[in-house]
Amino acid sequence: xxxILAVELRxxxxxxxxxxxxxxxxxxxxxxATMVFFNSQRGAAASQQAVVTHQGYIDDCVRxxxxxxxxxxxxxxxxxxCTEVGAPPLESLDPSFRITSLTDIFQGTSVPLIILGLAxxxxxxxxxxxxxxxxxxxxxxxxxxxxxxxxALAAMIAVILAALAIQAILGIALWVVAMTRGSTEGAxxxxxxxxxxxASRGALIAGLAAALxxxxxxVARNTATALVIGFVxxxxxxxxxxxxxxxWQPWLVGDNAAAFVTGDPGQVFMAGDIRTAATALAVVIAxxxxxxxxxxxxxxxxxxx
Amino acid sequence: xxxxxxEGLVKRYRPLRGKPTMxxxxxxxxxxxxxxxxxxxxxxxxxxxTIRCLLGLVRPSEGRCRLLGADSQGSLGGVIGRVGSxxxxxxxxxxxxxxxxxxxxxGLDGIGRTAIDAALERVGLGDRGHHRVKTYSxxxxxxxxxxxxxxxxxxxxxLDEPANGLDPAGIKEVRELLRSLGSEGRTVFVSSHILSExxxxxxxxxxxxxxxxxxxxxxxxxxxxxxGRLLVGVADVEAARDVLSRKGFEATLVDGRLSIGPPxxxxxxxxxxxxxxxxxxxxxxxxxxxxxxxFLELTADKDEV
Numbered sequence: 387x388x389x390i391l392a393v394e395l396r397x398x399x400x401x402x403x404x405x406x407x408x409x410x411x412x413x414x415x416x417x418x419a420t421m422v423f424f425n426s427q428r429g430a431a432a433s434q435q436a437v438v439t440h441q442g443y444i445d446d447c448v449r450x451x452x453x454x455x456x457x458x459x460x461x462x463x464x465x466x467x468c469t470e471v472g473a474p475p476l477e478s479l480d481p482s483f484r485i486t487s488l489t490d491i492f493q494g495t496s497v498p499l500i501i502l503g504l505a506x507x508x509x510x511x512x513x514x515x516x517x518x519x520x521x522x523x524x525x526x527x528x529x530x531x532x533x534x535x536x537x538a539l540a541a542m543i544a545v546i547l548a549a550l551a552i553q554a555i556l557g558i559a560l561w562v563v564a565m566t567r568g569s570t571e572g573a574x575x576x577x578x579x580x581x582x583x584x585a586s587r588g589a590l591i592a593g594l595a596a597a598l599x600x601x602x603x604x605v606a607r608n609t610a611t612a613l614v615i616g617f618v619x620x621x622x623x624x625x626x627x628x629x630x631x632x633x634w635q636p637w638l639v640g641d642n643a644a645a646f647v648t649g650d651p652g653q654v655f656m657a658g659d660i661r662t663a664a665t666a667l668a669v670v671i672a673x674x675x676x677x678x679x680x681x682x683x684x685x686x687x688x689x690x691x
Numbered sequence: 692x693x694x695x696x697x698e699g700l701v702k703r704y705r706p707l708r709g710k711p712t713m714x715x716x717x718x719x720x721x722x723x724x725x726x727x728x729x730x731x732x733x734x735x736x737x738x739x740x741t742i743r744c745l746l747g748l749v750r751p752s753e754g755r756c757r758l759l760g761a762d763s764q765g766s767l768g769g770v771i772g773r774v775g776s777x778x779x780x781x782x783x784x785x786x787x788x789x790x791x792x793x794x795x796x797x798g799l800d801g802i803g804r805t806a807i808d809a810a811l812e813r814v815g816l817g818d819r820g821h822h823r824v825k826t827y828s829x830x831x832x833x834x835x836x837x838x839x840x841x842x843x844x845x846x847x848x849x850l851d852e853p854a855n856g857l858d859p860a861g862i863k864e865v866r867e868l869l870r871s872l873g874s875e876g877r878t879v880f881v882s883s884h885i886l887s888e889x890x891x892x893x894x895x896x897x898x899x900x901x902x903x904x905x906x907x908x909x910x911x912x913x914x915x916x917x918x919g920r921l922l923v924g925v926a927d928v929e930a931a932r933d934v935l936s937r938k939g940f941e942a943t944l945v946d947g948r949l950s951i952g953p954p955x956x957x958x959x960x961x962x963x964x965x966x967x968x969x970x971x972x973x974x975x976x977x978x979x980x981x982x983x984x985x986f987l988e989l990t991a992d993k994d995e996v
Contacts, residue, residue, distance in 0.1 A: 389799055389800075393795055393798040397784075400787055400791060401786075402786045517783065517784055518780075518782030521782055522776075522778070522839060523799070524746070524748055525748070525776045526799045526843075527799050528746075528768055528771055689704075689743075689748065689749040690748040691704075691748070
């Protein structure tokens with residue numbers, strides 16, 4: 387298994403589409419960091435302006451209450467309500483880039499990474515069927531289940547590592563921007579842990595998406611079919627199920643993935659805190675294991691022609 | 692010891708629509724160790740399906756195949772390291788170099804760089820190994836396929852149409868290469884429909900038609916048994932033919948001579964039969980059939996084989 391895994395990881399790294407994607411991703415990160423650099427303003431004047439604007443929002447909110455002595459339920463005063471609810475956070479009004487926003491940025495970048503993970507997983511095996519290279523490989527190692535699982539694991543590991551690498555490059559680029567034109571205030575150990583967790587959760591789900599894409603493409607023996615199936619399922623079928631059968635939501639792959647990536651299942655599930663981030667991850671892992679298991683059984687039983 | 696044993700092999704492909712296709716219809720074949728064995732048959736005779744069954748890529752509908760004593764459907768893993776093969780057109784990743792493609796296969800068996808270089812040199816691709824496979828001609832891809840098959844330094848080579856796409860010089864090189872491999876004590880099992888090649892390259896041959904073996908044995912024996920003729924010149928050919936007919940020989944008149952066979956009888960028995968009746972043989976020679984004649988006769992679309 388170690389040899390199969392090593393060979394497959396090497397093949398993944400040697401794929402041109404993977405390399406091109408890496409170059410495009412790095413170029414995109416550098417472009418984004420440059421834009422942030424030029425849009426970020428540092429200094430007391432900029433921060434002071436943010437405080438004034440923030441206070442303006444609060445004042446407008448307070449004026450909207452005809453009877454200030456009757457604050458909304460749960461709040462001791464109208465001012466407290468307006469500070470928490472009626473005005474955007476002060477950080478968001480500050481024109482200087484704050485590195486503490488990286489946690490949310492990582493959640494945002496997880497979405498395209500998950501979609502790309504699905505696509506790379508599908509094309510990893512789809513290309514093998516397209517070029518017919520499964521045949522010679524099986525004449526070198528006829529243990530089909532081992533070969534299949536090795537390939538699936540390689541796709542998963544490669545996507546996880548690539549996603550982590552991209553998040554790391556993005557993080558470093560934005561850290562440099564924050565140090566030069568923004569603020570690193572609040573970037574303590576707790577923040578670092580939270581941010582690392584956010585990046586890791588996105589990368590892990592991208593890896594599991596790769597395993598799902600791999601399994602679908604191995605049955606279809608075609609990348610394009612797998613991508614269509616994947617996007618129709620996640621883009622259409624799950625939306626319909628979510629709308630028509632709300633009771634099924636806790637079992638939808640996409641919702642469990644979102645619950646794990648955000649780390650806040652209560653915001654994702656309509657029924658509230660019905661599961662933890664860990665159980666949401668367990669559901670996604672279970673789907674991936676079942677898909678790869680079925681794919682392996684299918685691969686084992688079918689003729690390779 | 693037979694390195695290849697095929698017993699009662701039947702393979703039916705069942706398409707989703709339409710009738711099942713009988714690719715192999717009860718094939719029995721055994722190939723002993725050493726030398727070059729030709730596996731001859733027209734397109735669609737079942738050569739590639741037989742090879743796929745031997746290599747465990749396709750599951751037989753009935754019968755069984757054994758390679759180096761191991762059942763192709765169960766225990767091939769123990770012997771596959773001693774078998775090199777090409778099935779149909781060699782399949783490689785076109786975007787990677789020839790060397791990288793070989794490295795991926797070699798990695799599965801822990802084979803090092805030296806063996807890759809040696810294999811590339813042996814097939815004349817030493818200076819093109821670093822070029823992408825998509826820049827290779829069909830003949831170069833075929834050579835790369837042979838290099839891949841040689842990587843394991845195999846005891847048994849199973850090559851499906853290895854001369855496909857090669858120019859005359861390439862065909863000659865491959866023929867010499869395979870002959871030298873056969874003379875080294877390896878068993879080279881070559882499927883082909885290029886009759887002249889088989890004749891020049893192989894020690895033994897099996898001819899396949901409509902999924903069955905219709906002739907097998909040393910090349911010369913097959914030629915003589917199946918299509919050789921004895922040409923006899925006598926003064927009175929009509930009377931001599933009557934004599935031979937009475938004594939159980941089937942003779943026909945061809946260009947003023949008697950043609951006897953196939954199968955070719957013992958020449959001494961023919962001359963004695965004629966001399967006993969007062970017909971003295973003026974000319975007696977064996978007409979060697981060419982493989983093309985044998986092949987066409989044996990593989991002609993008859994109701995019975």
